[in-house]
Amino acid sequence: MKNILIIGCGLLGSSLLRAIKKKKISKQILIYEKSKKNILKIKKLKLPGIIINKLDQGISHVDLIIICTPMSEYKNLILKINNFISSKTIITDVGSSKLEPLKTIKKFLRKDIFWISSHPIAGSEVSGPEYGKYDLFENKWCVLIREKNTKRNHLRILIKFWKKIGSKVILMNPEKHDKIFSITSHLPHLIAYNLVKSAQDFEKKQKYDLIKYSAGGLRDFSRIAASNEIMWRDIFFYNNKNMSIAINLFIQNLNSFKKDMNSRNNKSILKKLIQTKKVRSKIIKLKQDINKPDFGRS
């Protein structure tokens, strides 16, 4: 590729920037970033690429645009770039929900432009270009969204791009994507936020100093609950239907656990605890987590 434009240069955008440079995927990389704070950081870190101040005719020649902003920015960005991009440009994004954002894209994007949505399963609780890493996507899954009207040729180019970045690519339709990640990612985040919220409520009510005893379990949840609030608000809003189903299932199971506890139903509770234990070894076998007790922390 000759030219790639990254819009939004936080953790994911700057990691892509580093990977594209490191792996020599594009001759030129353009960066568009709204936050002045982030621009200063990018300059200070001497990250590769040319920072552009406006989305104007300067973007008409890019081969690939990768949008790494919160999903709630898509509409405004589309309205800006519509006037300048060429129909040869492929657009992708790295958003975590698909169905709702694709509705916005279809409604507002110029009809001769193709946007194939991506979702690299990589990230962290920290935000900003200073935390980016060239190997963030290495050996991680990247879901590409295939729809009825997806052009094979464009898809082939995008698959090649993510493979060069280091990802393992898998194709899904947006419905399946949003269902799967409502359970493996979105619900876990909501649950982590909710647990920390409940601990804070309890602390306020009881006037106990809880946090210093958080090593017993709470600390693990606090990591996920420290994730970027704008990004996660967007995910929760855009995948709310699947999330509601997931929450209902979660509450139903929690009430069943409570019943087991209060009736001291040994057989039922042990069955649950033994069954859930199996998932950890499966996750480690699939290399989705580090094979060390306590994440190798201590």
Added chain:
Amino acid sequence: MKNILIIGCGLLGSSLLRAIKKKKISKQILIYEKSKKNILKIKKLKLPGIIINKLDQGISHVDLIIICTPMSEYKNLILKINNFISSKTIITDVGSSKLEPLKTIKKFLRKDIFWISSHPIAGSEVSGPEYGKYDLFENKWCVLIREKNTKRNHLRILIKFWKKIGSKVILMNPEKHDKIFSITSHLPHLIAYNLVKSAQDFEKKQKYDLIKYSAGGLRDFSRIAASNEIMWRDIFFYNNKNMSIAINLFIQNLNSFKKDMNSRNNKSILKKLIQTKKVRSKIIKLKQDINKPDFGRS
């Protein structure tokens, strides 16, 4: 101290064993372990201490007994040791719930014997003597339970013991202990088990292969949900009253999150997400977790 007896030599017992040896806290260490598998491991690992096969007159001279078995074993153990221990022996345990086990202890333990309960806030999702570490308790909190009838002199000995092990000691009554840990430890574990259970239920129903996409959040919960089922069944059963209150608060908050999501209440959801974020930095400041993004995993 001249003699310490460790009853139950899994992760915690064997860590104490290693620490006592390393820090030369006792001249002799006796080990009583029910599981033949664990005895073989202890021998193979050449852990220090003398393995005893019976709880009989051989334990009459020990200064300190530390019980590191699941809490559901306490009654049987008490009935065994009652006949042999001296009133000079101090007994402690490392159990995670306090009120209910103390009822059993008071009911069955010989009236001239003193048991001061301990709870070191240290552990892992793995079980067994092969995972023990001499520094497991280093700079970790250890809660000692002070009750009305607790002898100052015994308490002083036990505080000294845990400090030598490397712990920071704090005194609490059993009611406060069980309330605090219902939120910082017991609820997080139940929630982790419940999330993994919900993911398994979803997987079965939808026939999707979820686990390979667990890096988006689920994997974190799977670590805690891999914890020992007997230990955690006992905790849930013995602290069920506080847990029920905690579960109700959790469900109430979760329904409020769901309402925010479905009504796209931007102000309310952002307030929650921003507020919960603050806990992470507090935990890191208090040195209750590693100060690295993603637990320093990648």
